[in-house]
Amino acid sequence: xxxxxxxxxxGFAARASAPGADRRWHDGPLAALDFETTGVDPLRDRVVxxxxxxxxxxxxxxxxxxxxxxxxxxxxxGLDAGALRGAPSSVVAIAVVARWVDRLIxxxxxxxxxxxxYDLTMLAAECRRHGVTEPDWWRLVVVDPYLVDWGxxxxxxxxxxxxxxxxxxxxxxxxxxxxQADARAALEVARVQADRHLExxxxxxxxxxxxxxxxxxxxxxxWNRWAIDHGRGLDDPAGWPLASAVxxxxxx
Numbered sequence: 024x025x026x027x028x029x030x031x032x033x034g035f036a037a038r039a040s041a042p043g044a045d046r047r048w049h050d051g052p053l054a055a056l057d058f059e060t061t062g063v064d065p066l067r068d069r070v071v072x073x074x075x076x077x078x079x080x081x082x083x084x085x086x087x088x089x090x091x092x093x094x095x096x097x098x099x100x101g102l103d104a105g106a107l108r109g110a111p112s113s114v115v116a117i118a119v120v121a122r123w124v125d126r127l128i129x130x131x132x133x134x135x136x137x138x139x140x141y142d143l144t145m146l147a148a149e150c151r152r153h154g155v156t157e158p159d160w161w162r163l164v165v166v167d168p169y170l171v172d173w174g175x176x177x178x179x180x181x182x183x184x185x186x187x188x189x190x191x192x193x194x195x196x197x198x199x200x201x202x203q204a205d206a207r208a209a210l211e212v213a214r215v216q217a218d219r220h221l222e223x224x225x226x227x228x229x230x231x232x233x234x235x236x237x238x239x240x241x242x243x244x245x246w247n248r249w250a251i252d253h254g255r256g257l258d259d260p261a262g263w264p265l266a267s268a269v270x271x272x273x274x275x
Contacts, residue, residue, distance in 0.1 A: 044131065048166060048228040049217045052078045054127050055135040056120070057206035058142050059100040061092050065144035066268060069113060071102045074202035075123050076210060077132070083203040084119070085110035100200045114153040121150055124158040131164070133228055136264075137185050137209040139167040140239070144266040151269070164228040165264045167235055168212040174238035175220055177245070188212055192219075239263035 055076040062068035069088035074081065085102070087110040097103040110116075124146070127134055136142045143165070150157045172188050181187065189196040189208045192215045198204040217224040226234060243258035250257055259267050 044164065044229045045227050047224065048133050048164065048226060048231045049214065049224065052130075052132050053135055053166070053210055053213065054078075054132050055206040055210040055213075056124070056142060056146075057137070057202045057209065058145055059102060059200060059202050060145060061088055061090065061096050063141075065141050065266065066148050068145070070117065070120075070145060070149055071096075071107060072100070072202045073116065073120055074206040075120065076203065076206040081203060081207070082123075084116055086116040087112055089113060100202075113149060114155065117146070117149045117153055118155045120146060121155050121158050124163065128159050128162045131228075133164040133166050133231075135166045135168065135206075135210045135213045137167065137188075137205065137212070138169045139165050139264045140262055140266060143264050144262075144269055147265055147269040160265060160270075163264075164232060165235070166213050166231065167264065168209055168216060170235050170238050170242070170263065171213070171216050171223065173242050174234070175216070175223070177238075177242070185209060185212070192216070236263055 055074075057074045058070045059072040060068045060070055069090055070086050071088055071092060072083070072085050074083045076082075085107055087107045089112065092103050092107070094103075111119075124134065143160075147157055147160070149155070168188060169183055169185070172183050185205055185208060186196055186199045188194075189212055192212055194208055194211045194215060196204060196208040223231075239262070240260040243260040243262070247257045247260075249255070261267055
């Protein structure tokens with residue numbers, strides 16, 4: 024049964040009109056994005072570093088978020104107030120990232136983002152917080168290796184962190200939670216997934232978007248069945264590649 028939220032979100036894929044939307048998603052160039060942040064809430068936490076990666080080049084930057092970095096976050100990525108002192112402000116750095124994503128959209132380059140609903144929601148929230156023009160989300164082609172991993176083997180037990188998926192696929196990741204290392208590993212994981220699964224490799228960019236939305240909905244609904252019985256919070260089946268909270272606000 025189609026979830027009501029998915030019916031409205033279907034336009035995210037159907038309206039994708041970027042060049043190359045009807046060719047196989049990995050036949051051309053790919054790009055990758057990764058953030059390190061002050062916490063795990065993409066609507067309220069802040070970016071402290073980013074990596075923008077293409078087949079030709081890479082750019083990594085630190086960001087002064089203008090708020091304290093909690094020790095728990097620093098313990099993961101190693102970035103604290105001292106490390107971020109003198110870094111560009113959020114408004115400057117987020118504008119750089121948003122413009123870069125828009126250029127990818129215009130070129131029809133798919134963007135690899137591991138756990139995309141987190142990072143892209145974070146980017147959208149940061150853009151709105153600082154008055155930065157958002158990327159044209161409706162034309163963006165997203166490749167989410169985390170979601171693909173679940174879609175290809177939903178019953179496999181064990182964690183699905185980037186380090187876990189990379190190790191299982193033989194992809195090197197020497198410095199987990201470094202934005203550039205994570206972006207590079209995610210890009211390689213996406214390519215290995217395509218190489219090993221013909222049913223994935225044969226999808227066009229448009230088909231891949233629709234398939235990932237179906238996987239996300241199924242994953243959320245599976246979690247929700249368990250969560251209802253155990254008193255846990257519910258996931259939004261329509262929350263990929265942007266959380267409904269930011270997507271619906273944009274549409275209003």
